[in-house]
Amino acid sequence: MKKQNIKKIGSLLGILLLGSLVAACDSNESDKITNASTDAPIKVGTMGTYNPFTFVTPDGKLTGYDLEVLEALAKEDPSLQFEFIASPWDTLFPGLESDRFQLLANQITETPERKKKYLLTHNQYFNATSQFIINSERTDIKTLEDLKGKKVGLTVGDAHTLHAEQWNKEKGNLFEIVYYESDLPTILQDIENGRIDATFNDPIVAREKAEAQGLKITPFGQTILSVPTYFIAKNDEQGKDLIDKLDKGLLKLKENGTLSELSLKWFGVDYTQNRAG
Incomplete structure (x- = not known):
């Protein structure tokens, strides 16, 4: 075989190998992007000053009844991972609209304006x-x-x-x-x-x-x-998917008694039943 042909074959093999490496890198990067998107926590806006529903412990942890309900929902559906962010009341809804938050949890009740502008869970979690x-x-x-x-x-x-x-x-x-x-x-x-x-x-x-x-x-x-209280999301496709997951989870928490147990733990009374007149 001539040296010129050998060089051509060598060059071709080099190009094919380089192409395989690039494709593998692209695949890995694609996997990283997908995983990052899947693993990104849902950012929850909450006051952190509305004890016992949402407050900050002495060691700096955000907790309370509302947030423990969300944590229970995350146990039912592993795709629901939450990051709680404390923010003043007057910044919660603007934060939802600007995508600083994907969800609000702060003993929020329904009003005509909220129902028209946002998405509320169909199922209540407190009265x-x-x-x-x-x-x-x-x-x-x-x-x-x-x-x-x-x-x-x-x-x-x-x-x-x-x-x-x-x-x-x-x-x-x-x-x-x-x-x-x-x-x-x-x-x-x-x-x-x-x-x-x-x-x-x-x-x-x-x-x-x-x-x-x-x-x-x-x-x-x-x-x-x-009056019932609800979790609230932005009125878009991401919000609809989130609210659907939360509603399914809330039904499970009601059926297995977890929601009532959390209410009894925090208040000594089951406030999860619909008592609205």
């Missing part, structure tokens, strides 16, 4: 109650009618605020509303100090925060409202 809250040493407020002419502090944009506004309107604007941009602890402190007379919120949360702050705060009167 949030709303009640008026006052200084436990007040003797002049014994019934809801005693709120007449009083100042009630409410957080802007909160679901409890929307319900309080509606209730107050139905009662002929019984009390004056003082709006706060800040979270519930500030409102409770102002109740303690006499700057306002009451607020309207979840009694479980109010008690937890009052005890943590050493405040003399107590719910009073009957429960005004009991």
